[in-house]
Amino acid sequence: MSISTSGSTSHGSKTDGKNGTMNATTDATTTEATRRSLLSGMNWLVWRQHRAAFWTILAATALSVAWIVYRRGQMMDFLDSHGYPAKGLAEMGNEFAPFVNAFSPVSLAFVTIPILLGVFLGAPLLAGDLENGTSKLIAAQSMSRTRWLATKLGLAALVVVVSMTALSAAFGWWWNPVKSEVTVLDWTSTEAFNTTGPVPVALTLFSVFGGVAIGAVLRRTLMAMVVTFGFTVVVQVVWSYFLLSLGNVITLTTNKGVGENSTPSLPEGAYQIDEWYRTGSGDLLGWSTCAGGDTDAAREVCLKKADVVGWAVDYLPMSQMNGMQWFGASILFALTAGVAVFLFVWGRKRLV
Template sequence: MSTLTSTSTGTTSDSGNGTMSATPTKAGWRPRLSGMTWLVWRQHRAGFWTILAAAALSVAWMVYQRGQMMDFLDGYGYPAKSFDEVGEHFQQYVNAFSYVSTGLGAIPILLGVFLGAPLLAGDLENGTAKLVAAQSASRARWLATKLGLTALVVVVSTGALSAVFGWWWNPVKDQNTVLDWSSGSAFDLTGPVPVALTLFTVVGGVAIGVVLRRTLMAMVVTFGFAVAVQVVWDYFRLSLGDVITITTNKGVTAENAFPDLPKAALQIDESYLTGSGDLLGWSTCSGSETDAARELCLKKEDVVGWSVDYLPMSQMNGMQWLGASILFALTAVVVAFLFFWGRKRLV
């Protein structure tokens, strides 16, 4: 028999098949969550609201800092005047970028450990998963709802932080003295990279929790996994770009002999170029005691100019999307594993 009870705060109904649903009253607007979505949100609402609130406060602080920075730069007449004229007076803003980038860089590790690892490991450890499996809702639906809501919170929070941090950095992004675009403090915190990196780490933590089925152990292993992801990502980051080589034939000691690189370009390597097109290490002839002896040595080696490998800043956006695509693909593989494993083992 179906029953219906009503209170001043909302209604709860029995649909007749043993499942309960909650709907908001007309007294005030609330998100329309019901069924499994409402259950998962209620179970993890403390963590979800903490993440969203921390992201909102961080966004507000970065917006304020950008306003302060722009007022400072406008007072100096930047960009009409060279950034070098700002000098050490800009150091406080450099420090702000450094502090914020350090904090934002820790987000994938923190969310992987404290959100991803316990997400299903806690339910498996305390028996909640068995209770859910005994209900009319399928395990696949429960898993999809858990992962879907978690992914939504991660994407919204990290996406907002990435957009605002990039907006804050954009007026001075071509100044390597502020942030080096190829480093993790800039590359990993703007564009799609922070979303992809955090999502992969969190979903990886979920998978670790499902396999280990113990919350504390899963958190410890996820910490190691998240750190390993950061190390591997740092190692392969620059390989996402296409290295450009520029050569000169004006010698190596004359004024302006070294090639001009684009502003904010990352120099990868430099070598001496010989008349036959071979490359010699830049330390060739460095043991010569006098300039004349060095000139003689270079002439003997048939050195005619420089060969320099570099990555221009113009490749940054493409590199970020390529790296994010790889991370999204890896995340999809882990999600597929979770559904495959969860068909029989998620109890």
């Protein structure tokens, strides 16, 4: 009985060993097949066709992030050694100036990225294939034009999202310790607003997809790149013009007169939009209403006659920045989705 049990156990162990080996082999085969499927077929073809542009974008992103990490480390060492934030930047004089000066050129360079990627990635993405006849070769294969278009847009979008998310996160991490300091970067400026949060991702995606659509319609690479350049510049200008309208303007009023030290104090980092004199009836008058008085006494008489009792100031608090960015990004994502739908509907018959 003991021998029989031992033999049964031994047989079971051998069976389990074989099954384990077979399961391991099957898992390895499945994993290998999955990897091959991701790197073969249409995915491989599109990646190989645009690999120079994709790798250039990813490499430039990696170098930029590494440089930002290095610069942030230097800045934090300096701030820690000088007792910031207990000791303000104003007390440091010009010693902090080199760190301040490093932000603006980098942020301005980041603002141009949507334009560059729209022109050099988006415009040629389909225009090149339509111009040289590659699209006709694709249409003659077993793969559908929809699959070809989806792969093109998908890989381009993936590279853009990965790169811009990394740059946005890195720049925001660099700027965050001194974010409330208006002398470093004004949060309502395009240099700060368009380089942090979801905005750079959304703005770049819209620029690239817009370039793709322009290339698909014009079917000529060089012409598409020129038109896309104009398109992306217009997008930047329009976006900058409507940027402040993304927030909810707050009005602060006072009734303590308009003499010295009567101007209302705004929250730290707040962006002042405009200010007026406020009358006892609640009407608003331009701050230059009584500026024409020859003397202070004449000005006082003018203000009293107009029944001016205080100030009314419109401003945007810095706390709204994140909400404004997501609201603006959602609009850009919706526009990008609309362009993608246009490409799929229009391209079912015209992408040959």
